[in-house]
Amino acid sequence: MKFSVIIPMYNESSIIDDTLRTLTGYLEQFCQANGHRYLLIFSDDGSADDCSQRVADALPSLGLENGEVKVVKADRNYGKGHAVSLGMAAAEGDIALYTDCDLAYGNEVIGTAVQKMIDDPSDILIGSRNMAGDGYEGYTFMRKLASKTYIKVLAFIAGFKLSDSQCGFKVFRREVGQALFAANGTNGWAFDIEIILRADHAGYTIHEMPVKIINHRESKINLIKDSTRMVRDVLQIKKRLKKEFKNK
Numbered sequence: 001m002k003f004s005v006i007i008p009m010y011n012e013s014s015i016i017d018d019t020l021r022t023l024t025g026y027l028e029q030f031c032q033a034n035g036h037r038y039l040l041i042f043s044d045d046g047s048a049d050d051c052s053q054r055v056a057d058a059l060p061s062l063g064l065e066n067g068e069v070k071v072v073k074a075d076r077n078y079g080k081g082h083a084v085s086l087g088m089a090a091a092e093g094d095i096a097l098y099t100d101c102d103l104a105y106g107n108e109v110i111g112t113a114v115q116k117m118i119d120d121p122s123d124i125l126i127g128s129r130n131m132a133g134d135g136y137e138g139y140t141f142m143r144k145l146a147s148k149t150y151i152k153v154l155a156f157i158a159g160f161k162l163s164d165s166q167c168g169f170k171v172f173r174r175e176v177g178q179a180l181f182a183a184n185g186t187n188g189w190a191f192d193i194e195i196i197l198r199a200d201h202a203g204y205t206i207h208e209m210p211v212k213i214i215n216h217r218e219s220k221i222n223l224i225k226d227s228t229r230m231v232r233d234v235l236q237i238k239k240r241l242k243k244e245f246k247n248k
Contacts, residue, residue, distance in 0.1 A: 002037040002093030003114055004174065008083035009042055009101040013049040016042075019101055020055055024062055024069065026107035031066035036114070038067035043087030046077035081184060081191025088172075088181040096178070097171040105169050106214040113171045116209060123176045123204035126162060126196075127169035127211035157234050160200060162208065165192055169211055176204055185240065190233035197241055 005027065009016065020042075027038045044052045052071050059069055072090050074082060084098050095117050099105060105127060113125055170192070172180070176199075186194045199206060 001035075001095075001118070002039065003095035003097070004039040004041060004091035004093050005110060006041045006043055006084060006087035006091065006096065006098040007101050008045060008080050008087060008098065009047065009051055010045040010077060010080075010083070011047045011049045011051065012101045013047075013051045013054060015102060016051045016054050017058065019103060020058055020069070021062070023103065023107060024064060024067075026110070028064060028066050030111045030114075034111075036066070037093070039092050040067060040069045041087045041090050042069070042071045043083040043090075044071060044073040045080065045083035045086075046074045048077075079187035079191075080189060081194075082187040084191065085181040085184050088177050091174050091178065093174055095171060096174040097169070100168040102215050104213055104215050105211045109169060109211055113169070113209060116207075117171060117173070120207070121173075122207040123173050124199055124206045125171040126164070126206060126208050127167040128162070128164035128208045129167055129211060129213065130163040131208055131210035153231070157231060157238075159238070160196060162196065162206070164208070165196055167211060170195075186233060186237060188229065188233060190230050190237060193234050194237045194241070197237065201241070201245055 005023070007019070007023075012019070024040065027040060030036070031038050042052065042055050052073055055069065055071050062069070070090060072086050074086055087098065088096055095114060097110065097113060099110070109127070113127075117125055166189075180195050180198050180202075183198060184191055184194055196206070
């Protein structure tokens with residue numbers, strides 16, 4: 001079985017070397033033990049630094065035996081939604097998943113998710129910090145409160161009941177992911193909402209799995225500015241999709 005791992009990145013030169021070696025090391029070990037193959041895709045959202053080149057320069061020294069690494073790059077900075085869409089279009093195999101460049105949820109969550117998709121097949125598997133008792137371990141009280149409130153508000157506005165729409169770890173049957181992201185019209189942070197709404201409308205099966213924040217770093221999201229923009233984007237997504245679905 002082959003699966004793809006998509007890493008959206010933007011100006012990640014400070015961490016990309018560690019991410020590349022840590023992740024390929026885990027994927028090599030996991031695939032060797034389970035007879036799988038992998039494609040690791042770094043999707044560069046028009047970075048101004050040399051993170052893409054650092055990946056390319058490091059590849060010859062990795063000695064990969066169970067998979068390969070590919071870099072795709074946008075012509076400019078569009079947003080995380082565009083980066084994931086670009087990576088998803090390049091995905092191969094049976095399963096395609098994405099996780100953040102800082103590996104916030106660790107490496108082992110990838111193997112766990114792949115095995116879950118094999119043992120209990122669904123179209124989409126979504127990581128949830130709210131399903132795990134220690135999902136927010138290490139968060140400050142205010143950051144945890146803000147995150148949980150933010151998710152509840154977005155879920156209410158969007159009209160669905162998933163416990164953590166904004167978790168940066170999501171897994172798809174590859175053809176399902178490619179169909180959803182090919183239709184995605186949201187380049188910014190709210191893209192997860194559009195993908196979930198499209199999946200729900202299409203009748204795809206969605207399961208959740210508990211995940212835990214393992215690697216912490218300062219969030220790139222401005223709580224006030226980006227939250228306001230997110231709410232606005234979700235309202236626009238609902239309006240746009242309502243019109244699109246009505247015309248089908």
